Amino acid sequence: MRFVQKTNYAQDVNLFLHNGQRFWYGLLALAVLLAPLVLDRFYLGEFAYLYIWAIAGVGLMLLVGYTGLVSLGHAAFLAIGAYAHAWLLTQGVPFVLSVPLATAFCAIIGYLVGLPALRMTGIYLAIATLAFERIAAWVIEHWESVTGGHFGMRVPDPTVFGMNLDGPVPFYYLCLGILSLSLFAALNLLRSPTGRAFIAVRDSEVSAQSMGINLARTKCTAFALSAAFTGLAGTLFSHRIGYLAPDAFTVQTSIQLLLMVVVGGLGSLQGVVYGAIFLGLLPQAIAIGRDVLPQWIGEIPGLEPGLFGAILVLFLIFEPLGIHGRWVKVRLWFDQFPLYRRATYKRQRSYLRTERVR
């Protein structure tokens, strides 16, 4: 087991705890940077897609995993980001300006959604965000002058200073770059007072308030930042699908985002990436499975969402901390090899005592 002896206060705020982490994350960075040399077009596209999901997941993780507010409506922010970006591009706004503008627009919408959401928690918030998502989808479907309604709208190619980034390799690097920036921003955010306030609110609203945290402002900030990250993913998503139509963003998309965050592991940024990998690989695995398994299994309609659902159920029952949680346990087992105790992560159950009196 590794003990880091701290000799300096600056070590407390370092991004990496020790040189081992620097080495492994450096290796990972090298691998993803050099990936276009080995991977073909198809897999590059899939990886770029995975990065986009991860960016959206960072947004949702800030809200669900760190602030403890559940949103079933994040597909709306993805859609708003995508449509705002595409509309700005068609109005002649350059790509480098349009992405931040669309992101900022999403942040504003997120802040506005956060305002009424302050009065709710848990299930009420989830259903309210779901309602918001349905209403946003309706607006997108019917505001034809801007969104093209059912016919959808074509998204212009991304061009930066005259360079067309639509090819698989440039687009891969674009997504990778924005994902790295998002992860870095989220990491820094979580080390800042704002991020600490998020976590305090998640763990106990009462104790957070008594430490002087402004609950209303913190929750609204969380919503705005979460919407901004998801909207940023939306701008890239619009280029990825190339043609925006209302049926690209549904309740299913919101649920997939939430599933990604839960399966990856709530309360960890690594979990977002694991979840995105899971979400990106599962369709491939199913496609391979279809060739191997008997035909009648492969022809079941709705097989993919069904498998998603089954995996989600299994994770929630057997590993509520997600893939990241499992990894942490495995690492701890190796760290403390002969002395690992199963009870380390035993969950504390709390039994219901409701405030409802009728």
Added chain:
Amino acid sequence: MPRVFACRTRRAHTILETLQLLIIGISQGCVYGLIALGFVLIYKATEMVNFAQGDMMMLGAFIAFSLIEAFDWLFAFVPVLGALPGASFAFAFLGTLLVMAAFGVVLERGVLRPMIGEPPFAVLMLTIGLGFVLRAVAGAIWGNQPRALDSPFAGGTFDLGGLIIGYENVAIVVGTALLCGALYLFFRFTRIGIAMQAASQNQLAAFYVGIPVKRVFALVWAISAAIAAAAGILVAPVNLIDPLMGFIGIKAFAAAIVGGFGSLPGAIVGGLLIGIAEPFVALHLPPGLSEVSAFVILLAMLVVRPQGIFPSLQQKKV
């Protein structure tokens, strides 16, 4: 929605049209109310939120579909029953309620019992996942094409001086009223019903005074699944049955919250409110708005009166 009635030259027509829309709204609202009843029942007793309630309704409708076919085949050999028109439907109805109640118990025992004591969010995600699984299972067994239930209520209409009321609408309203009455009596007067109320207020205390909390929970799930099945069978003549029909569960959810989550009469009232609003919005406001009217009502309610029409929360913040 029925633009046919949009003839507004005479006042009588307008009244008739309004009544007609009201009837459509009430019967649709009863369906929302029934599904919402299932939500509320489970929430009241176990403080869990079952997002798969709509999908349980879908499953119930499909099981009824298969049972009707089975009984049709069986009764062809039975002289007396074969001659009765609604016999196989009646048997299938009861059979479906039993099958779904058993399914509810299995679900509670297998999937939800391990989740007792977990945060509500985890249970919510779990039931969302469950909904996906149920949809895939139904798709695998019955296929994705919509099917019509062979119901004795389908097609027939009463004509009350120009006012046309379908049998199926009457069946929905009567069925809802009967179920609500039965539930009221059950919770008010039976021993186990009162035990359920106790378990819903304080699990640990109920356990200490000797209420079999686990069995009570299993029973709640059984009742709630049976109600979902009843809703599915009643709505089947109006909407066709297909694996995605459970999505109206989301609107029923809105209904439950509008009514005040945790209140049984609230569920029905909320369902009626949303059900009645829909046809009127469809007629008088821009097209497509009726699909989201339930959510607009929900958001408005959450902003203005978050505890719902019949609040059941005393101190707890919603």
